[in-house]
Amino acid sequence: MKDLLGREVKDLSNELWWGVPRSQIEWYPTVDYSKCVGCGICFITCAGKKVFDWDVEKNRPVVARPYNCMVGCTTCATLCPVGAISFPSKDFIKKLVKENKLIQKAKEIIEEAVKKQKEGE
Numbered sequence: 001m002k003d004l005l006g007r008e009v010k011d012l013s014n015e016l017w018w019g020v021p022r023s024q025i026e027w028y029p030t031v032d033y034s035k036c037v038g039c040g041i042c043f044i045t046c047a048g049k050k051v052f053d054w055d056v057e058k059n060r061p062v063v064a065r066p067y068n069c070m071v072g073c074t075t076c077a078t079l080c081p082v083g084a085i086s087f088p089s090k091d092f093i094k095k096l097v098k099e100n101k102l103i104q105k106a107k108e109i110i111e112e113a114v115k116k117q118k119e120g121e
């Protein structure tokens with residue numbers, strides 16, 4: 001499947017995020033159409049994940065694949081010139097990090113990689 005710009009689109013909702021099914025994490029953009037001016041920056045810039053499709057009739061983005069969104073990413077909201085895109089709060093992310101023990105998991109991954117690197121020296 002390809003989008004309006006001919007870019008390959010994949011459904012990433014079955015992937016895992018730190019061992020958690022991505023479809024169980026409610027992190028994705030919401031577009032306020034009363035503010036959106038249809039510039040297309042969000043649609044074009046989300047090139048890696050392809051969260052958005054483009055509604056050619058209404059000339060505006062559609063959050064077509066919400067669970068493709070990278071957890072914690074807010075790039076499209078940052079770039080939107082009129083502040084039409086919103087995400088859950090930072091507390092939502094903090095809670096996810098805590099509940100899923102990301103600090104411990106990250107530490108273990110790094111320690112293991114460093115160990116392997118040293119063993120290979």
Ligand code: SF4
Binds near residue numbers: 036038079080
């Ligand atoms: S970047 Fe903002 S204004 Fe532009 S299309 Fe996306 S939501 Fe609309």
Ligand code: SF4
Binds near residue numbers: 045076077
């Ligand atoms: S936050 Fe990042 S990954 Fe998610 S829709 Fe926006 S640009 Fe795409």
